[in-house]
Amino acid sequence: xxxxxxxPLTRGAAPSPLPSLNRTKRRISAPGALIYPFLALAALAVFxxxxxxxSDAAQAGQAQKPEKNFLRFEEMYASASSLxxxxxxxxxxxxxxxxxxxxxxxxxxxxxxKFFVLTSVPMSIxxxxxxxxxxxxNIVLVFLKEEATALPFDRPIRVAGVLELGTExxxxxxxxxxxxxxxxxxxxxx
Amino acid sequence: MSCWKxxxxxxxxxxxxxxxxxxxxxxxxxxxxxxKFLAGQKFDMEAELRGARFxxxxxxxxxxxxxxxxxxxxxxxxxDSLASCRFDDVTLTKVGTIVVDVEAKAGGQTYxxxxxxxxxxxxxxxxxxxxxxxxxxxxxxxxxxxxxLSKGITQGKYNGLLExxxxxxxxxxxxxxGYDSLVTDSANSASAYATGHKSVVNAMGVYENSxxxxxxxxxxxxxxxxxxxxxxxxxxxxxxxxxxxxTPAAMVAHTRRRAEQNFIAGELAKADVVMGxxxxxxxxxxxxxxxxxxxxxxxxxxxxxxxxxAGNRSELASANGDKILGLFNLDNMNVYLDREILRAQDVxxxxxxxxxxxxxxxxxxxxxxxxxxxxxxxxxxACIDKQIHAMDWQRSAYDTxxxxxxxxxxxxxxxxxxxTLIIATADHAHGISIVGTYHERDGxxxxxxxxxxxxxxFPTYLDLDRDGFPDDPAPDVTLAIGYANHPDYYEDFxxxxxxxxxxxxxxxxxxxxxxRAPGGALYVGNIPVNESQEVHTADDVPLxxxxxxxxYFKGVMDNTEVFYGIVGALGLDPTK
Numbered sequence: 001x002x003x004x005x006x007x008p009l010t011r012g013a014a015p016s017p018l019p020s021l022n023r024t025k026r027r028i029s030a031p032g033a034l035i036y037p038f039l040a041l042a043a044l045a046v047f048x049x050x051x052x053x054x055s056d057a058a059q060a061g062q063a064q065k066p067e068k069n070f071l072r073f074e075e076m077y078a079s080a081s082s083l084x085x086x087x088x089x090x091x092x093x094x095x096x097x098x099x100x101x102x103x104x105x106x107x108x109x110x111x112x113x114k115f116f117v118l119t120s121v122p123m124s125i126x127x128x129x130x131x132x133x134x135x136x137x138n139i140v141l142v143f144l145k146e147e148a149t150a151l152p153f154d155r156p157i158r159v160a161g162v163l164e165l166g167t168e169x170x171x172x173x174x175x176x177x178x179x180x181x182x183x184x185x186x187x188x189x190x
Numbered sequence: 191m192s193c194w195k196x197x198x199x200x201x202x203x204x205x206x207x208x209x210x211x212x213x214x215x216x217x218x219x220x221x222x223x224x225x226k227f228l229a230g231q232k233f234d235m236e237a238e239l240r241g242a243r244f245x246x247x248x249x250x251x252x253x254x255x256x257x258x259x260x261x262x263x264x265x266x267x268x269x270d271s272l273a274s275c276r277f278d279d280v281t282l283t284k285v286g287t288i289v290v291d292v293e294a295k296a297g298g299q300t301y302x303x304x305x306x307x308x309x310x311x312x313x314x315x316x317x318x319x320x321x322x323x324x325x326x327x328x329x330x331x332x333x334x335x336x337x338x339l340s341k342g343i344t345q346g347k348y349n350g351l352l353e354x355x356x357x358x359x360x361x362x363x364x365x366x367x368g369y370d371s372l373v374t375d376s377a378n379s380a381s382a383y384a385t386g387h388k389s390v391v392n393a394m395g396v397y398e399n400s401x402x403x404x405x406x407x408x409x410x411x412x413x414x415x416x417x418x419x420x421x422x423x424x425x426x427x428x429x430x431x432x433x434x435x436x437t438p439a440a441m442v443a444h445t446r447r448r449a450e451q452n453f454i455a456g457e458l459a460k461a462d463v464v465m466g467x468x469x470x471x472x473x474x475x476x477x478x479x480x481x482x483x484x485x486x487x488x489x490x491x492x493x494x495x496x497x498x499x500a501g502n503r504s505e506l507a508s509a510n511g512d513k514i515l516g517l518f519n520l521d522n523m524n525v526y527l528d529r530e531i532l533r534a535q536d537v538x539x540x541x542x543x544x545x546x547x548x549x550x551x552x553x554x555x556x557x558x559x560x561x562x563x564x565x566x567x568x569x570x571x572a573c574i575d576k577q578i579h580a581m582d583w584q585r586s587a588y589d590t591x592x593x594x595x596x597x598x599x600x601x602x603x604x605x606x607x608x609x610t611l612i613i614a615t616a617d618h619a620h621g622i623s624i625v626g627t628y629h630e631r632d633g634x635x636x637x638x639x640x641x642x643x644x645x646x647x648f649p650t651y652l653d654l655d656r657d658g659f660p661d662d663p664a665p666d667v668t669l670a671i672g673y674a675n676h677p678d679y680y681e682d683f684x685x686x687x688x689x690x691x692x693x694x695x696x697x698x699x700x701x702x703x704x705x706r707a708p709g710g711a712l713y714v715g716n717i718p719v720n721e722s723q724e725v726h727t728a729d730d731v732p733l734x735x736x737x738x739x740x741x742y743f744k745g746v747m748d749n750t751e752v753f754y755g756i757v758g759a760l761g762l763d764p765t766k
Contacts, residue, residue, distance in 0.1 A: 077478070080540030082469040082501035082517045083489070085479040107695045122703065124580075124691030124722045134432075137470065137479050137520055153696045154703070167476050169483065178478050 069099045071163070073120035073138055076179065085137060087165070091179070095165045099181065101140060102158045102189060105151050113150060115143045118181070122154050141177035144186065156189040215241030215301060219292050220397035220408050222369055223305035225387055226750060228757050229283050229312055230764030231416065233387075234408035235260075236276040237292045238399055239301060244273045244294040251282075251290050272400055276408065283765045285311040310754060315761025316738035318564040318609035321555075321600045322383065322756065323354070324437055325593050326376055327575030329619025329731050335583065335669065336590035338624075339651050339660050352591075353598040354614035359740025360755075362747045363730040366618045370398070372728045376575070377448040379617035379749060380440035384412040386753030394436065395444035404446035405453070411764075413756060414442045414460045417566045420762050424512075424561040425461040426554040430547055430589065431522045431572030432468030433458060437617060441568050451481070455488050459495060462512060463554045463567070467519035469501070479520045489515065502543040506553055514557055518544045525573045527588040527663060528689070537688055547571065551596040555603050564609075564760070569596055578620040579723040581692040581706075583671045584663045584685050591659055604737050611737040611759045615752065619729035621674030628670040628683045636682060636711055640670040675717045676724050678702040682710030693722040 071094060078088040106117040107126050118140040125133035142159050151157050161183035169176045218238045227233065235256070237249055249256035249264070257263050260280040267274045273294070282288060288307045293300060325332065333352060341350035368378040370390035381387070381394040387410045390398045396407035417423035427438040434451035443457040455471040458464045472488035473480040482488075492515045493499055500506040500516040509516070519541045523529065528537045529544050545553075551569050558565035571593030577586035597614050604610040626646035630639050641647060650667040651660040664685035677700040679692035684707065693700035693715075700722035702712055717725060733752070735743045739759025742751075 074536065077540070080479065080520065082520065084469075084473055084477040085520070087478060107697050122691070122694040124694055124700075124703070126695045134470075134481065134521065150697075154694045154701055167478075167480075169475065174483055176475055176481070176483060 069094055069097055071099045071101050073101070073103060076138055080137075091163075091165070094163045097163055098160065098184075099163045100158060100160045101181065102156050103140070104155075105153055105157055106135075106139070107153050108150060112147050113144065114147050115141060116150070118142050118157075118159055139177075139179075141175070141180045142186070143180065143182050145183070148186075151186070151188055158187055158189050159183050160185045215239055215296065215299075217292060217294055217301040217303040218399075219290060219303050219305045220399060221305075221307065221387060221410065222397065224308070225305075226308040226310060226754075227282050228386060228416075228754070228762065228764060229285055229309050230281050230420075230766075231386070232279050232281055232409075232411040232764075234276060234278045234410075235280055236274055236397075236399055236408045237294070237303070238272065238274045239294045239296060240400055241271055242273070242296040242299075242301075243268050243270060244296040244301075247273070247275045247292065247294040249275060249277075249290070249292050251288050252284075253289075253291075274399070278408075281764070282307065282309045285309050312763035312765065313758040313761050315759075317611040317759040317761075319559070319566070319607065320611045320613070320739075320756050320760060321567045321569065321604075322752075323569050323571070323593065323597050323600070323612065323614040324380065324383070325354075325571040325574050325590065325614070325616045326431075326437055327578055327618060327620045327726065328571060328590060328593070328616040329622075329727070329729055331622050331624060332574060332578070332586065332590050332616070332620070333732065334624065335587045335622075335671070336594060338649065338669065339587050340591045340594070340653070340658050342651060342653070343648055352594045353601055354594055354734050357597075357601070357612060357614060357734040357736035357740070359737060360733070360735035360743030362733045362743040362745060364615055364733045364747055364749050364752065365730050366749055367728060373726050374618050374728075375436065375448075375726065376617050377436035377440055380437040381412075382749040383617070383752045383756075384414070384440045385410045386750045386757075388750060390446075392448050393446045394440035394448060396446055398446060404450055405444070407444075407446045409444040412441060412444070413566055413753065416757065416762055416764060417564075417760065418460070420764050420766075421760070422561075422563045423760075424463070424558045424563070424565040426463035426558045426565065426567040427458065427461045427465075427570075428463065428547070428550045428554050428567065429466040429570035429572045430525070430592075431466060431570070431576065432471065433464055433466035433517065434468050434471045435466075435522075435572060437570045437572065438464075438466065438568065452483060455482075456486075456491075459492060462561075462565075463514050463516075463557050464492075464497075465500075465506075465514065465516035465518075465550045465554060466572075467517065467521055467523040469517035470520045472517060489517070503545040503549065504543060506545050506549065509553070512557060512560060514553065516545070516550065516553075522573065522576065525577060525585045525589050525689075526592040526659070527585050531588075531659070531663075532687065534688060547592050547596040548599050552599050555600065559603070559607070566756070566760075569593075569600070571596070575620070577689075578622055579725075580689065581673060581676065581679060581724050582686060582689060583622060583669075585689065588659060588663070595658055601736070609738060611735065611739045611756070613733065613735045613740075613743070613752065613755065615733035616731035617749075618726045619731050621676075621724060621727045623672050623674060625670045625672040627667050629667040631666070640683065646670075673724050674727065676713060677715040677717065677719070677722050679713055679715070680704060680707040680710040681713050682707035684710075691722070692724070695722050 077085045079086045103118040104122045106123045127133040161181040164180040220236045264275045292303045369388040375391045377394045381389045414425045434454040436448045439454040442460040470481040474485045474487045497513040497515040498509045498511040500509040574589045626642045650665040677693040699719040742755040
């Protein structure tokens with residue numbers, strides 16, 4: 001049993017205009033990754049976070065989050081089989097709602113970005129740059145309001161924004177996403 | 191180098207004035223020099239002039255015009271800096287050495303290239319069926335680690351040998367390089383087994399031309415196509431990884447890029463039995479979990495072609511018919527240790543009813559052996575490799591044992607059948623070695639607890655339930671495994687109850703994952719910083735064979751000879 005979702009879906013109180021992959025018209029190219037080594041130091045002071053301040057969370061996916069609509073990776077799917085993933089009631093109920101998730105930023109191809117992939121564990125491979133590497137099934141595509149600098153990839157980050165469900169293929173990159181967050185804030189977990 | 195190139199300095203100067211690019215042009219002939227063909231094996235032949243546009247080109251085989259010999263005109267393509275002359279779907283039937291002379295004229299300059307091919311004769315049929323077991327990355331040390339854990343060792347003598355080590359009909363060391371580089375990947379190496387031709391990293395069933403389209407490279411006929419075309423045999427591919435991954439894919443598909451898994455999924459319909467993980471490449475993109483970029487539902491398409499579909503272990507057990515599509519995970523299947531023993535929910539990710547490789551192999555043989563014309567079956571132990579990449583030798587070793595038990599199941603069939611050749615080998619090796627043993631009985635930890643030479647007392651693995659697998663992957667005295675190559679990583683010589691990556695990608699650099707071995711020592715990497723895993727090595731790999739035709743394998747052999755061992759045993763004659 002699996003759910004077929006259709007697009008477009010109604011978004012909630014998302015900031016407008018919402019950036020998206022195909023709107024940025026920004027071509028992803030490998031050479032951009034070459035300047036990564038210079039990023040790590042500057043990476044922390046990036047996004048103007050609008051999240052609840054003073055979080056003491058330390059691990060992605062940690063239970064008992066106080067925030068309203070906190071969504072853990074393991075809560076996204078009710079079941080899995082060879083015929084697909086079944087979206088959980090909680091995930092479906094949050095479609096179009098403001099949510100908070102914690103995970104890891106997958107290394108993007110460019111140091112400045114308008115979108116990135118949020119994963120449940122740090123990525124040991126780079127599907128953007130390696131042709132034989134696959135993304136995990138439970139990734140979340142995060143769109144940013146403005147272009148920003150990447151955060152460290154080996155430390156948990158927290159994303160707040162409006163959740164959107166439904167298969168969508170980016171015309172420019174061919175990237176297919178199922179779960180997206182239009183972020184209102186992204187920060188490193190303290 | 192031909193003498194015409196250095197006739198006079200003046201002539202060279204003129205050429206450079208005229209066509210700067212032409213002086214750097216290169217004439218490439220595909221298949222490459224020293225390629226070997228089975229007489230009657232189909233292939234595409236292409237001559238490319240790279241860096242110039244030729245005005246005319248001639249291709250001669252043993253002095254005879256290629257168009258006349260092949261009975262067809264070539265397809266000529268001319269771009270500004272690339273021109274090609276290509277014959278698709280041709281064969282060579284005259285056995286022996288064939289000299290190919292290609293001559294291209296461009297802008298007053300003549301380019302010449304001579305290559306030699308060998309055409310091997312068909313042999314008399316000795317085997318009805320062939321089962322090829324490929325332990326991905328299962329080098330000599332992986333075999334031995336599997337033997338130690340599965341059979342045990344007492345006073346220096348092993349208590350038993352692995353099933354693959356009991357196959358004495360033919361034994362060889364197999365070289366693994368492709369034609370582009372010393373170290374291969376699994377696509378390139380499996381392609382050598384499937385076609386008898388070397389290829390390049392990430393490619394299968396093709397020679398590499400200059401076309402950016404990964405499907406446009408000149409092809410060579412593979413084993414699945416040959417046994418179907420020549421004898422109407424059945425074909426099976428079975429693995430524990432994504433079924434669209436390199437090794438099973440190379441048995442059936444032709445592409446320069448192994449990443450074309452959407453395409454490869456469709457090509458698997460060339461096989462009658464298809465089993466493994468990776469349904470993500472078969473489900474329409476609208477289905478959550480799909481990795482397709484279109485709306486095709488390949489599971490439905492396979493069903494329409496007569497395949498029975500099995501999505502888990504119980505469905506596989508009851509599946510019936512002459513064709514089976516078994517997809518047991520969206521992605522790679524879980525490894526034996528997690529799937530059958532530890533069963534942690536957050537590792538299995540909802541896939542709690544996956545069959546093991548022994549069950550899959552038995553089912554494949556049961557279905558394929560109904561064909562009176564015989565069958566070719568490839569069974570891969572895929573995650574032996576993936577777990578060594580992740581520097582998790584224990585998970586790899588359990589999969590080696592599972593792979594070996596699948597070989598045992600095939601040996602039982604072959605003993606009854608009497609006309610089946612079984613080949614067990616690897617596609618490449620990894621940089622692992624058994625340094626000694628490890629224990630903390632005296633309070634030492636870390637590298638000080640690695641026991642070398644006389645201190646390497648025997649490990650204490652137990653198999654009280656006699657299932658061939660150690661009851662505990664982390665006994666008191668375990669193996670001390672060293673990695674010849676690795677990224678920055680933390681080492682504590684301990685077993686990890688859950689899979690954990692040795693390093694994490696951080697832009698272009700991999701950084702050690704502190705979660706791998708809390709309190710462990712940082713080992714500074716000895717490979718480029720953009721490698722986040724242990725990598726393949728160029729070491730030769732062992733091959734063991736049993737059954738009719740097994741005696742073909744002896745000494746040190748090129749990896750392309752595995753193909754000739756298979757087609758020779760089957761007595762395939764594509765010229766008829």
